[in-house]
Amino acid sequence: MSEYLPDKLAEITIKMLGDRWKVLIIQNLLDGTKRFGELKRELGTITQKVLTSNLRLLEEKGILVRKVYAQIPPRVDYTLTQLGYELKPVIDSMIIWAEEYRRNVAKALNINLADCAE
Amino acid sequence: MSEYLPDKLAEITIKMLGDRWKVLIIQNLLDGTKRFGELKRELGTITQKVLTSNLRLLEEKGILVRKVYAQIPPRVDYTLTQLGYELKPVIDSMIIWAEEYRRNVAKALNINLADCAE
DNA sequence: GCGGATAGTTTCTCAAAAGATACCAATGTT
DNA sequence: AACATTGGTATCTTTTGAGAAACTATCCGC
Incomplete structure (x- = not known):
């Protein structure tokens, strides 16, 4: 039964x-640290609402901190916590896997093209 | 702009x-290889419907293969593909992170307890 | 016939998140 | 006044996956 405990750990990260x-x-x-608008531009098609709610949730979970400046126009900075930075290896391994996945898809496409040629 | 391509890769894995x-x-x-019922028991509270649909999708994506035996009672084996096994480092890194997260939560609880004591 | 084994399929409901769009606040500049 | 800056908030709709519960199919044994 204790073998299931690691199962639950991956679930936490997911x-x-x-x-x-x-x-x-x-x-x-x-x-590094970024402002709301900067994030929004770089993320592309995300809505303000979705960005806000995701940022608030990540803040609540301790992944990032939100620093509000007393100025107009408003300025809010978002910075990953140490815990947030420690997600880097997870993301890096995801990137590596996705590259492998992409290669497999390309390989599958080649096979399909060969079938069509016959 | 090319710096965003790795962004998209992690998205694929997610x-x-x-x-x-x-x-x-x-x-x-x-x-290793497991049967439907075995998976269902070990996963605990998952419904047949949810298990089936998840397995079919993972099969479609090339993460696992489904082997149907011509027998009654029905027997279907599920096995990870090479691509599926290559998700192991991703999952392992998730487990490591979750352990760290757990330590942080415990630390945060200690801080809160100290605040209450004062 | 009934119950057991196995791997599903079906139908409906619910929950959560995303998406689309409009509006808000405060200050500064023209 | 209008427009600009910034970081939101609000409201409604859509999408997607999970959950609950029932039913299905085939063979075997009692």
Whole structure:
């Protein structure tokens, strides 16, 4: 039964990173502190609402900190915590796997093309 | 702009592993070939429907293969592909991170307890 | 016939997150 | 006044996956 405990651990991490936007946000912040608008531009098609709610959740979970400046126009900086930075190896291994996956897809396409040629 | 391409790669992997059941299924199959009922028992509370649909999707994506035996009672074996096994480092790094996260949560609880004591 | 084995399929409901769009606040500049 | 800056908030709709529960198919043994 104790062999199932590692199962539960991966589940914890998936809950933090379990969707497109969270992983992209964290990955962006690996570059260093960024402002709301900067993140929004670099992430592309994300809505303000979705960005806000994802940032707030990651803050709540201790992945990042949000620093509000007393100024107008408003300025808010987002920075990964140490815990957030420690997600880098996870993301890196994901990138490595995706590159392998891409190679496999390309290989599968080649096979399909050969079938069509016959 | 090319710096964003790695961003997209992590997204690909998250789509494969992006929820509780997929990561748990893959992790179970790292032990080797298993049957439907075996998976269902070991995963605990998953419904047949959810297990089936997750297995079919992982098969479609090339993460696992499904071998149907011509017998009654029905027998279907599920085995990770090479590509599926290559998700092991991703899952391992997730486990390591979750352990760190757990330590941080415990630390945060200690701080909160100290605050209450004062 | 009933119950057991196995791996599903079906139907409906619910929950959570994303998406689309509009609006808000404060200050500064023209 | 209008427009600019910034980081939001609010409301409604859509999408997706999970959950609950029932039913299906085939063979075998009692």
